[in-house]
Amino acid sequence: MRRTARYAFAAFAWLFFVGVVVQVFFAGVGLFGAGSMETHVSLGWTLHLVPLVILLLAWGAGAGRRTMWHAAALFLVTFVQPILAIMRADQPWVAALHPVVALGIFWLALEVARMSLTVVRADAPARPVRAAAQEA
């Protein structure tokens, strides 16, 4: 069960990271008028609660405290992100933080994805000493 959670954690973490990069691409496409901003908005709401799944999987995978804190921070900033854009009418200066928070999400998503690989590696069986020595 824990092993499945570890692989699922890594898969979701990396998929989310790719999703964030694609989301930024759609933002650029929308701003330059190559397409509608609707694609960016739709994908944003699709990604909105994925970090909650990542956080639960990290917990199920038995990830360390540092990974859990990063995953929790990722959930928090991703949850706030679309709400900032909604505030454009009443609080435009707060809404202006939307792209800066995106940078934070990008960095946290990359960190969590990298940490997920460490969690998966912890699950891998130890290599025989002779094989490791031959590789060196």
Added chain:
Amino acid sequence: MTSAPPVRPAHDPVAATARVAYAATAAVFTACLVIQVLLVGVDAFVTAEHGSLHRDFAYAYGWLAAVLVLLASLGRFPRSLQLLTVLLLLLFAVQTALPGLATGLPLLGGLHAVNSLALLWLAGWLAVRSYPRNGGRNP
């Protein structure tokens, strides 16, 4: 990226000074990139100027990328760090060219946004890596 060779202390005073200047310039450049991204939000949500603040600010600090290349050479940083600094300059040059190209091919506007992530990550990494406490300290 994180497995790059350690930055050894410089014994030449010119190199030592260049290393401190590099770390400071890289930190300022990274901060400017964050402000640059904030200005996208200001243009989009506050002023509705469609990128004028964002565009003008880029010309105010872009030259720092070229200064970083010079300082990396003077500071005698490891080859990998010098090459990554050149890559930063190239990414910045591509970044400034993409909006103009996007008028003919608007999908390139999407790459402008994605390239900003790569730029910021690389600039931040170089700033952290060159920070004196991380190995770039003077003798």
